[in-house]
Amino acid sequence: MGTQFAQLKQKLEEEKAILVQELQKVGRINPDNLADWEPVAADLNLDTAEEEERAGEITNFEDRSAVEFELEKRWNEVNAALTAIDAGTYGSCVVCNMDIEESRLLANPAATTCIAHME
Numbered sequence: 799m800g801t802q803f804a805q806l807k808q809k810l811e812e813e814k815a816i817l818v819q820e821l822q823k824v825g826r827i828n829p830d831n832l833a834d835w836e837p838v839a840a841d842l843n844l845d846t847a848e849e850e851e852r853a854g855e856i857t858n859f860e861d862r863s864a865v866e867f868e869l870e871k872r873w874n875e876v877n878a879a880l881t882a883i884d885a886g887t888y889g890s891c892v893v894c895n896m897d898i899e900e901s902r903l904l905a906n907p908a909a910t911t912c913i914a915h916m917e
């Protein structure tokens with residue numbers, strides 16, 4: 799791993815920790831597949847004080863599933879980037895195999911394409 803990626807790796811680790819915190823609010827790790835998250839229903843058996851405390855929480859299962867899906871998608875991207883750093887394949891565009899611009903990686907350390915090949 800190039801030393802120039804140390805800062806990006808730290809950013810990815812920090813983002814992953816935040817994603818895990820957010821995922822734990824709407825889901826849980828699939829016990830049958832630790833690389834997978836699944837949405838869980840909100841605990842609705844709360845007393846009034848707890849309900850007020852959790853006023854900002856998403857309780858609708860469809861909404862929780864949608865949030866879980868987006869968080870898990872990003873969690874997978876971040877994990878893939880961390881794996882690529884360890885494997886020494888990080889920072890190359892998956893389309894043209896050229897180095898991904900530093901500005902692009904700073905904006906999105908999980909980017910897998912150069913600016914020309916971003917969606």
Ligand SMILES: [Zn+2]
Pocket residue numbers: 891892893894895896911912913914915
């Ligand atoms: Zn490219």
